[in-house]
Amino acid sequence: MDAALKALAEPRRRAILRLVWSQELPASEIAEGFPDVTRPAISQHLTVLKEAELVTERREGTRRLYRANTDTMAELRAFLDDYWTSGLERLRDVAEAAENRKRATKGSS
Amino acid sequence: MDAALKALAEPRRRAILRLVWSQELPASEIAEGFPDVTRPAISQHLTVLKEAELVTERREGTRRLYRANTDTMAELRAFLDDYWTSGLERLRDVAEAAENRKRATKGSS
């Protein structure tokens, strides 16, 4: 999960992920989408994405077909939703605690 | 926005952000929450978070008080929601295109 977030922090990898989100693509076609970098660079990005389980690899002859792993992406999304939400809950808790302190002070002093 | 995502990719910064999410805290207290690293390290993390506009800084005497910037966090959340959603839309588009191709082939051959 941490690896997935880290992988997504890189703009190029986000672009790659979008490319294979909706369609399975061979590494060569993915690389063609990024003329400013060499093919090995893309291959390495794909390895990172694969290790983060953000994409799956399927071999077909000499080609390797990549596709986005929507399951992991859903998990990551849930993780982030949890992150925001638990923060809001904490905000509520602190607000309540402050309220309690205020009441206690008013009562004791 | 890119800076914010990159800042969040670091677990320590996520922890710091949670800490100041619900309450304004001086740098010293934040640093106390992380005994395994030195105070300057936390100060640098706070600088990164501040430059990504994920936290705001307020000076009060010799102290500097930090608080999470929920606006930026909302923006980041929207950005990610857009990322997922536009991917899904593309998925739909490709599905439609495939359907069209199928129909065209059926008609022509």
Add this chain to the structure above:
DNA sequence: GAACTCCGTCAGTTGACACTTACGTAAGCA
């Protein structure tokens, strides 16, 4: 003004990372 607190910043080190070129390897084809 002297001392103390709180905190950022500088200099330097270490490790990670995005990238390159060169090479290796597995699968299809003559």
Add this chain to the structure above:
DNA sequence: TGCTTACGTAAGTGTCAACTGACGGAGTTC
């Protein structure tokens, strides 16, 4: 078997990032 295609991988480089210890500056206290 040799050649070609489609890849990953190894090795090396420049850059960035996380961290440490040492220092400096702003603000309060006496």
